[in-house]
Amino acid sequence: MKTLLTLLAITLLLLQSGIALFLPKGFYQGTFLLPLLLLSLFAAGYLMSRMTQIADGQSQWAKPCKLAVPALFGLMILLVWEAIVRGFDVPLVLMPAPTQVFVTLGNNLPLLWADFQQTYLKAVVAGYVMGCGLGFITAKLVVRNAFLQKGLLPLGNFMASIPIIGIAPIMVMWFGFDWQSKAAVVVIMTFFPMLINTLAGLRSVDPLHADLMYTYAAGKGQIFFKNQLPQAMPFIFNALKLNSTLALIGAIVAEFFGTPIVGMGFRISAEVGRMNMDMVWATIFVAALAGSLSYGALALLERRVTFWHPSVRSGR
Amino acid sequence: MQAVETLTEITREPRSHRQMIAIDKLSLVFETNDGPVHALSDIDLTIHEGDFVSFIGPSGCGKTTLLRVIADLEQPTGGEIQVGGTSPEDARLNRLYGYVFQAPALFPWRSIASNCALPMEISAQPKTHRNAQIDKYLGMVGLQDFKHKFPWQLSGGMQQRASIARALCLEPELLLMDEPFGALDEITRDHLNMELLKIWKATGKTVVFVTHSIPEAVLLSTHIVVMSPRPGRIVKVIKSPLPRDKTLALRDTQAFTALAAEIRQALATDHQID
Amino acid sequence: MTTLKKLTHKQWFAVLVLVIGIIIIWYIAALVMNGNQMINMLERTGQSWTYTQIFEGAYGIQRPPLPVPHQVAYELYDSIFNNAITSKRSLLYHTQITLNSTLLGFILGSLLGIIIAIGIVHNRTLDTSLMPWVIASQTVPILAIAPIVVVVLGSMNLTGILPKAIISMYLSFFPVVIGMVKGLRSADKLHTELMITYNASTQQMFWKLRWFSAQPYLFASLKIGIAAALVGAIVAELPTGAQGGLGARLLSGSYYGQTVQIWSALVMSALLGWVLITLVGLAERFILLRRGIS
Numbered sequence: 001m002k003t004l005l006t007l008l009a010i011t012l013l014l015l016q017s018g019i020a021l022f023l024p025k026g027f028y029q030g031t032f033l034l035p036l037l038l039l040s041l042f043a044a045g046y047l048m049s050r051m052t053q054i055a056d057g058q059s060q061w062a063k064p065c066k067l068a069v070p071a072l073f074g075l076m077i078l079l080v081w082e083a084i085v086r087g088f089d090v091p092l093v094l095m096p097a098p099t100q101v102f103v104t105l106g107n108n109l110p111l112l113w114a115d116f117q118q119t120y121l122k123a124v125v126a127g128y129v130m131g132c133g134l135g136f137i138t139a140k141l142v143v144r145n146a147f148l149q150k151g152l153l154p155l156g157n158f159m160a161s162i163p164i165i166g167i168a169p170i171m172v173m174w175f176g177f178d179w180q181s182k183a184a185v186v187v188i189m190t191f192f193p194m195l196i197n198t199l200a201g202l203r204s205v206d207p208l209h210a211d212l213m214y215t216y217a218a219g220k221g222q223i224f225f226k227n228q229l230p231q232a233m234p235f236i237f238n239a240l241k242l243n244s245t246l247a248l249i250g251a252i253v254a255e256f257f258g259t260p261i262v263g264m265g266f267r268i269s270a271e272v273g274r275m276n277m278d279m280v281w282a283t284i285f286v287a288a289l290a291g292s293l294s295y296g297a298l299a300l301l302e303r304r305v306t307f308w309h310p311s312v313r314s315g316r
Numbered sequence: 317m318q319a320v321e322t323l324t325e326i327t328r329e330p331r332s333h334r335q336m337i338a339i340d341k342l343s344l345v346f347e348t349n350d351g352p353v354h355a356l357s358d359i360d361l362t363i364h365e366g367d368f369v370s371f372i373g374p375s376g377c378g379k380t381t382l383l384r385v386i387a388d389l390e391q392p393t394g395g396e397i398q399v400g401g402t403s404p405e406d407a408r409l410n411r412l413y414g415y416v417f418q419a420p421a422l423f424p425w426r427s428i429a430s431n432c433a434l435p436m437e438i439s440a441q442p443k444t445h446r447n448a449q450i451d452k453y454l455g456m457v458g459l460q461d462f463k464h465k466f467p468w469q470l471s472g473g474m475q476q477r478a479s480i481a482r483a484l485c486l487e488p489e490l491l492l493m494d495e496p497f498g499a500l501d502e503i504t505r506d507h508l509n510m511e512l513l514k515i516w517k518a519t520g521k522t523v524v525f526v527t528h529s530i531p532e533a534v535l536l537s538t539h540i541v542v543m544s545p546r547p548g549r550i551v552k553v554i555k556s557p558l559p560r561d562k563t564l565a566l567r568d569t570q571a572f573t574a575l576a577a578e579i580r581q582a583l584a585t586d587h588q589i590d
Numbered sequence: 591m592t593t594l595k596k597l598t599h600k601q602w603f604a605v606l607v608l609v610i611g612i613i614i615i616w617y618i619a620a621l622v623m624n625g626n627q628m629i630n631m632l633e634r635t636g637q638s639w640t641y642t643q644i645f646e647g648a649y650g651i652q653r654p655p656l657p658v659p660h661q662v663a664y665e666l667y668d669s670i671f672n673n674a675i676t677s678k679r680s681l682l683y684h685t686q687i688t689l690n691s692t693l694l695g696f697i698l699g700s701l702l703g704i705i706i707a708i709g710i711v712h713n714r715t716l717d718t719s720l721m722p723w724v725i726a727s728q729t730v731p732i733l734a735i736a737p738i739v740v741v742v743l744g745s746m747n748l749t750g751i752l753p754k755a756i757i758s759m760y761l762s763f764f765p766v767v768i769g770m771v772k773g774l775r776s777a778d779k780l781h782t783e784l785m786i787t788y789n790a791s792t793q794q795m796f797w798k799l800r801w802f803s804a805q806p807y808l809f810a811s812l813k814i815g816i817a818a819a820l821v822g823a824i825v826a827e828l829p830t831g832a833q834g835g836l837g838a839r840l841l842s843g844s845y846y847g848q849t850v851q852i853w854s855a856l857v858m859s860a861l862l863g864w865v866l867i868t869l870v871g872l873a874e875r876f877i878l879l880r881r882g883i884s
């Protein structure tokens with residue numbers, strides 16, 4: 001019975017995909033194909049719960065199924081999107097279909113690459129490195145001074161609660177329209193999370209470990225590199241991951257405030273103005289890809305460096 | 317049977333006469349919000365090379381504080397102390413002692429071998445020497461097969477053995493141990509007590525050992541220093557009549573029980589805890 | 591001397607000293623930057639200048655590169671108190687516009703987030719299918735979608751507060767889901783097992799145990815959520831620019847080079863953000879304190 005239902009569900013989904021992709025546009029107007037979409041949603045739901053059951057089991061299919069469920073979910077979203085846009089012949093200026101977005105993406109690779117270079121490789125990377133670096137150095141300077149810490153911590157919390165992105169127009173005024181002003185925004189956005197987290201990390205040293213280093217008559221540099229820094233790594237990576245997202249958002253949104261004729265944020269606001277929605281979505285896809293790959297790379301690095309931390313050991 | 321010594325002198329074994337630790341009228345007063353706390357008051361004590369001395373007493377009697385003063389982890393507010401003929405600070409800078417804490421205090425990001433290498437890296441010893449020491453002392457505590465494992469992969473008892481091996485790697489003359497087996501179950505504890513005695517006999521080091529377990533103190537020590545709180549002071553120093561070569565079977569002998577009773581009596585007098 | 595030492599242990603004193611330090615640096619920097627601009631302008635018109643002239647003028651020029659605190663404060667005062675709240679020149683008018691979309695979006699997003707989180711915790715399929723996407727969304731610059739939402743809804747004639755609220759809702763949804771899921775799962779193992787021995791139903795488990803264990807995590811993520819909602823509302827005002835709101839004010843200030851206007855809008859947004867988070871924090875303390883959690 002189960003296998004029958006599973007086969008039925010898969011057939012339904014394939015049918016629905018075929019309809020969405022290959023029928024001429026407007027196939028939901030004046031026909032009765034819409035209920036099929038609803039049915040295919042149920043079918044997908046059924047498949048997902050079956051796969052979840054397998055994923056919770058012990059068989060060799062458990063791991064692949066665990067990955068397949070969110071993948072199927074994502075595909076379903078795309079399918080529904082494609083079906084509705086093409087089925088109701090939604091105008092391009094309103095919402096492009098996913099296939100259309102990918103076609104546009106393919107056709108505009110050089111342009112998108114130039115945007116990526118401007119926003120990511122220049123503004124984001126430079127700002128990220130400087131902001132995190134400054135935050136780290138400040139934390140190291142301040143960690144021995146309780147007075148400064150007492151003042152900086154509330155300031156850091158305050159800065160985390162305000163829309164720092166508003167500083168973009170001021171940076172444009174000071175540093176010009178080019179990527180430097182966007183990098184400046186990124187520096188300011190990434191500085192405080194790095195400072196607060198590094199400080200917390202350096203202070204998280206087990207007093208027993210501190211005493212141990214003292215009994216070894218270790219020098220300050222030795223204490224920092226052999227004890228404090230490794231211990232602070234989980235906190236530092238926390239900030240590095242958070243900052244990677246903030247940096248990308250900061251650079252893109254800062255470009256909404258003014259930029260030369262290149263950049264991901266510029267591309268989005270310009271193409272929105274010209275109602276080229278497929279280009280907008282293509283840019284957003286590039287941005288999303290950049291964001292998730294950066295975060296993923298940092299997460300992998302974190303696993304290697306902080307392999308000893310309980311949260312990494314037990315596999316979150 | 318019992319040789320009760322005065323508070324200022326301990327007769328030594330016919331080996332080295334050298335004084336390892338000499339403490340004279342030592343006191344340590346903490347200033348707190350509720351007024352001064354006399355953690356240590358008028359301590360007089362001499363420990364000779366090769367002795368195994370236990371500090372025993374209820375909480376707050378200052379036994380750990382006294383150990384930390386010897387290690388230069390605390391500074392006394394009065395009196396004199398000499399460790400290895402110099403001040404505690406010089407002893408620490410010259411790495412005269414190895415300290416074993418209540419918890420293993422191993423760095424989780426280093427393997428067991430790497431943890432043992434830590435003090436040798438800090439004192440800039442060459443790599444080949446480091447590796448030789450690590451093999452020797454991990455072998456001595458029976459952990460040679462776990463060199464490349466990480467602390468969290470070992471049990472509590474094994475971690476504590478690793479921490480002892482680490483303290484031994486610099487080959488200090490003095491070993492300071494703060495209730496190292498306190499967190500372990502009794503069976504592991506018995507085993508580790510015998511291991512420690514073997515190491516002590518093999519290396520001839522001076523050991524100062526803080527404990528709150530009377531049987532442990534009796535089994536391990538050549539001298540037992542009974543302390544009492546408020547203010548922290550020495551009540552009695554007892555020289556153990558038991559032979560230096562000990563086995564666990566010793567615990568059922570009359571001499572053992574008598575010594576334990578003597579310690580218990582010393583702990584009971586002078587304050588109302590019985 | 592000991593009183594000074596005791597003061598250095600107090601938090602408010604440290605913050606005060608730091609703030610005063612920042613203000614001093616600010617004034618000096620303004621002198622340098624504004625002074626340089628004055629010098630450039632005077633030299634371009636071939637006029638000579640003296641240092642005293644610069645000194646006196648640096649804090650009073652019309653469009654300073656770096657406005658000084660008292661200039662910003664005056665502008666704030668002026669635009670708040672000297673303008674009717676319905677006037678487009680009043681900063682309160684703009685604040686209220688942004689606040690409306692922020693609050694609407696935040697409330698909707700939080701409710702949606704809580705409901706989805708409850709679904710994720712109680713339904714395994716939702717957990718495996720949806721949760722990875724929620725986590726992955728944190729890595730994606732969602733804010734970049736803001737212009738699309740505004741324009742698309744605008745062409746469907748849905749303008750005003752709705753598109754902005756949707757963006758705010760979208761941004762505050764994710765932290766609330768993640769925090770709530772973590773919180774619902776954070777119930778003490780022993781407490782959970784106790785409930786099992788009482789044969790408690792799923793609903794009882796939720797209302798009597800999990801809902802309470804989740805609250806500290808919920809409030810932490812509500813703070814993040816409301817800050818995100820505010821940023822969303824401000825950025826959502828950028829594409830259309832026209833009507834009103836703090837984001838629109840920032841944009842128009844930057845178009846017309848009105849630096850004091852930019853700074854006063856920025857200060858207002860910062861104040862708004864800080865007030866909103868403090869309010870959530872107060873609600874948190876009130877609710878958690880009554881249950882004995884400090």
